[in-house]
Amino acid sequence: MDQVESVRDFNRYYTRRLGVLTDRYLGQARPLSEARLLFEIGDRGDVRDLRVRLGLDSGYLSRLLRSLERQGLVRTRAHPDDGRVRIAELTEAGRRERAELDTRSRAGIGELLERLSAGQRRELIDAQRRIRRLLRLAAVTVRPVDAGAADARRCLRAYAGELRERFPEGYDDTALVDPAELTGDAGVLLVAYEEDRPVGCGAWRRLAADVAEIRHLWVAGPARGLGLGRRLLEELEAHASGHAVTTLRLGTHTALTEAIALYRSSGYRPIPPYDSSPYHQLSFAKRLAGPDVSWAG
Amino acid sequence: MDQVESVRDFNRYYTRRLGVLTDRYLGQARPLSEARLLFEIGDRGDVRDLRVRLGLDSGYLSRLLRSLERQGLVRTRAHPDDGRVRIAELTEAGRRERAELDTRSRAGIGELLERLSAGQRRELIDAQRRIRRLLRLAAVTVRPVDAGAADARRCLRAYAGELRERFPEGYDDTALVDPAELTGDAGVLLVAYEEDRPVGCGAWRRLAADVAEIRHLWVAGPARGLGLGRRLLEELEAHASGHAVTTLRLGTHTALTEAIALYRSSGYRPIPPYDSSPYHQLSFAKRLAGPDVSWAG
DNA sequence: CCGAATCTCTGACCTGAGTCAGGTATCGGC
DNA sequence: GCCGATACCTGACTCAGGTCAGAGATTCGG
Numbered sequence A, B: 001m002d003q004v005e006s007v008r009d010f011n012r013y014y015t016r017r018l019g020v021l022t023d024r025y026l027g028q029a030r031p032l033s034e035a036r037l038l039f040e041i042g043d044r045g046d047v048r049d050l051r052v053r054l055g056l057d058s059g060y061l062s063r064l065l066r067s068l069e070r071q072g073l074v075r076t077r078a079h080p081d082d083g084r085v086r087i088a089e090l091t092e093a094g095r096r097e098r099a100e101l102d103t104r105s106r107a108g109i110g111e112l113l114e115r116l117s118a119g120q121r122r123e124l125i126d127a128q129r130r131i132r133r134l135l136r137l138a139a140v141t142v143r144p145v146d147a148g149a150a151d152a153r154r155c156l157r158a159y160a161g162e163l164r165e166r167f168p169e170g171y172d173d174t175a176l177v178d179p180a181e182l183t184g185d186a187g188v189l190l191v192a193y194e195e196d197r198p199v200g201c202g203a204w205r206r207l208a209a210d211v212a213e214i215r216h217l218w219v220a221g222p223a224r225g226l227g228l229g230r231r232l233l234e235e236l237e238a239h240a241s242g243h244a245v246t247t248l249r250l251g252t253h254t255a256l257t258e259a260i261a262l263y264r265s266s267g268y269r270p271i272p273p274y275d276s277s278p279y280h281q282l283s284f285a286k287r288l289a290g291p292d293v294s295w296a297g
Numbered sequence C: 001c002c003g004a005a006t007c008t009c010t011g012a013c014c015t016g017a018g019t020c021a022g023g024t025a026t027c028g029g030c
Numbered sequence D: 001g002c003c004g005a006t007a008c009c010t011g012a013c014t015c016a017g018g019t020c021a022g023a024g025a026t027t028c029g030g
Helices: A003-025 A032-041 A047-054 A058-070 A092-114 A118-139 A150-166 A228-241 A257-265 B003-025 B032-041 B047-054 B058-070 B092-114 B118-139 B150-166 B228-241 B257-265
Strands: A044-046 A074-078 A086-090 A140-144 A187-194 A197-208 A211-219 A247-252 A269-271 A282-287 B044-046 B074-078 B086-090 B140-144 B187-194 B197-208 B211-219 B247-252 B269-271 B282-287
Touching: A003 B003, A003 B092, A003 B118, A032 A044, A032 A047, A032 A058, A032 A086, A032 A092, A044 A047, A047 A058, A047 A086, A058 A074, A086 A092, A092 B003, A092 B118, A118 A140, A118 B003, A118 B092, A118 B118, A140 A228, A150 A187, A150 A197, A150 A211, A187 A211, A187 A228, A197 A228, A211 A228, A228 A247, A228 A257, A247 A257, A257 A282, B003 B092, B032 B044, B032 B047, B032 B058, B032 B086, B032 B092, B044 B047, B047 B058, B047 B086, B058 B074, B086 B092, B118 B140, B140 B228, B150 B187, B150 B197, B150 B211, B187 B211, B187 B228, B197 B228, B211 B228, B228 B247, B228 B257, B247 B257, B257 B282
Parallel strands: A211 A247, B211 B247
Antiparallel strands: A044 A086, A074 A086, A140 A187, A187 A197, A197 A211, A247 A282, A269 A282, B044 B086, B074 B086, B140 B187, B187 B197, B197 B211, B247 B282, B269 B282
């Protein structure tokens, strides 16, 4: 069986098993969308927000809320600052109901886990962690973005903020590269998106005819551990390679230990300092294989 | 986060990701139940069978078939041997449609896999295999069954048939234990069920006040590799232990290499032959820890 | 202060999915 | 050849889930 077929097969099996579980433990009495809404409201939530998060039609959501209100599970009131927006909050009964649903769902999973040994349970959870990491990584798309655009600036601001925290000497924003230097043949800024949210970036900037430097490689906190840094680095190399760059340099700070490990394991070798940036305590370089190299394998 | 929460979290993530995929690649134009039916019919299938496999109401299934027939995707005719049963088969257009759905679904998964490296793909598939194995194992329930009941006899017949194949000298059914000896304090037959289908069995039979023997430990072909043999053995030990048995013996055939490995790794030690069965080329024994031992951890 | 935009709500409508109660044809056993 | 069981079909119904068009309240920008 090929890989695609194997994944499809797993999907079929998993959804079927999951269906049985949720049918038995959650789907009693209450429609699924109401149950989901109860969870999503949390203790309170404004309706506009709920609509976006659950992706529901405003009319439909309104009706669902009305239904929960009739059942005494939810109360709504106007937003204090914006009279158009309404706030939904769970009543005491609503909180009990949600806790009940929660307990039932936990019980279903708990029963399932009980039939496994401790080692098997750990194996299950570990395998789920791996799958999730890989699926998240596969969901991330990386594309060039104008360095002055909103998403790009948000990434760079987050990057700078983090360096300010991590460097004992702080970080001065003026060390950021000028957006104008990352266009056309002069360089590029790549932004990684997970479900339309920017979760990482990286740039290369030309230093000479066939030499460029990697700058501002950054991955947002919640997206770390996916292997996204490596992927960004690889995409930057491929992109630079396609613009006649044969040597990549970069400078980094001794405080950034994960980054240093990444560079080393990606084939970057230490070199003497190539510029005077105070943040470049260590410098590295790598010779690229050529524009037709396939890094995706 | 505790284990139950971790599993729930994975379920939520996975169904959401899966939902996006199937929405985008399968849910176009054709209702899900029709699509599923197209797949399930295969090239042909009798309606009775489809009803059971898909778990549908007969009226509903009939209507679905009528709809597919109107669309020219399915043809039905009477069963040659039984005029009550109808046979559904795909027309040329139906086969094209199914192939189209298949391609689209494959494409979705394929795109996802493409964004991973070869090693990551392998890791994903391996993790899915593990999860599936563990979930199947967790879905299996083991319970005592009267050795004369239909399910029990089916298992024992399958067990005997397999030994007949695997032993060079064949196997004589009269060597099977007498059902009457597996009741009350004299012994028990446990049957393992996966979703209501019997997929394995095992028995213990009393030989003396505190001695019993394990007999007829068997796992159906499709359920092998789940660790079900070990689980049956453990449940037999616990059950025997609860009936004042302190020593378990068993005899086995040199041809049953997996079984021998299982016994050895479960704490059974070789002993001289304790009976004259021609099939007991090797004999083992194990001392049980006591009736209150917890084997489930 | 006006007009456009935003937010919620209501009513009308639709589809998919499925249940339930019969009815008809056929079969298997006697 | 009759009777009960089996397999199917039809019609009537329910429910969840969701879309669409507008109305009414409120806010925002100029």
